[in-house]
């Protein structure tokens with residue numbers, strides 16, 4: 607099977623499994639609750655054994671049999687939520703998909719020869735979409751090699767080679783790479799860092815909503831004590847999401863907020879604790895010390911925690927996102943990236959650059975300002991989505 611066929615196959619399977627991202631999401635959510643995903647057949651089966659718990663609803667006492675009509679309504683609700691999420695995912699990536707994809711289409715539509723001019727145009731096209739100079743040059747050099755060694759020269763051959771190289775950057779042996787790690791023995795602790803305005807607080811609000819909806823007991827910690835507004839903003843999210851929060855007044859020691867939050871998370875049996883930090887980069891040494899202090903407190907109370915240190919980056923700042931990621935990598939042990947505001951950029955190539963040049967996986971993408979606009983990042987779907995128009999030609 608040639609690459610073109612692989613792409614066609616991939617696109618087919620994408621349309622066959624239209625809601626793959628959200629099915630995965632639902633599957634993860636159900637796995638997290640140790641529950642089986644309801645099989646589609648159960649919808650029509652009158653004697654099916656669907657339980658309220660299949661749908662992440664708390665089981666009511668004396669309610670062992672749930673009427674089938676009610677179950678069908680729940681299934682419809684889940685289906686409609688899945689479709690809505692799918693639509694928001696597609697919509698959120700539309701700018702990037704059309705612009706990046708169009709540029710590549712234009713490049714290949716004007717293809718004459720695989721010569722120096724083509725290599726220059728290829729690099730320009732990739733750089734314009736924020737794939738980054740390093741990654742663009744790397745792909746161009748790989749193509750030059752393939753031209754020399756494997757006599758790659760035809761239009762389709764060259765096109766497929768470029769696509770394949772972009773796909774390979776995100777080809778991970780483990781599909782679990784972008785899932786959040788959890789603590790099986792107690793509260794899972796997730797620490798958020800990132801510059802002012804990147805979208806940390808909003809991301810925590812969206813994530814808390816997602817976990818709360820799954821029936822998890824969620825606690826927030828307002829350890830960004832630098833600004834009163836930040837504490838207030840997180841407090842508003844806590845109210846909106848109906849989750850608890852540990853907060854202190856502006857200017858308090860962030861480490862003391864973390865201490866109280868970890869204590870509370872442990873003693874009151876919370877499932878997950880999200881910690882909002884100031885994470886400002888103005889003084890790298892201070893930031894490093896502050897994060898080290900927080901980490902020590904967390905690890906002392908909950909060995910193995912924090913399970914994740916997520917760096918929140920605004921996708922609309924283009925190549926500055928790369929320098930931010932590099933600098934934060936020097937001060938913290940980052941386990942994943944949340945790329946926010948991807949809905950606001952036509953240059954989503956930054957997703958490829960971050961993985962290729964920094965080596966940290968993008969785990970979540972922010973695709974809008976509302977509570978449901980946070981999605982698990984599906985690299986395969988993202989990359990294939992970018993080139994959909996090209997490979998269907």
Ligand SMILES: Nc1nc2c(ncn2[C@@H]2O[C@H](COP(=O)(O)OP(=O)(O)OP(=O)(O)O)[C@@H](O)[C@H]2O)c(=O)[nH]1
Nearest residue numbers: 802803804805806807808836946947972973974975
């Ligand atoms: N369009 C869009 N806007 C977003 C997204 N995520 C966050 N925002 C907006 O970005 C702005 C900044 O987000 P915050 O969550 O306040 O950022 P922060 O990093 O917590 O900033 P500080 O609290 O100042 O440290 C807000 O207006 C959010 O609504 C996203 O995925 N898409």
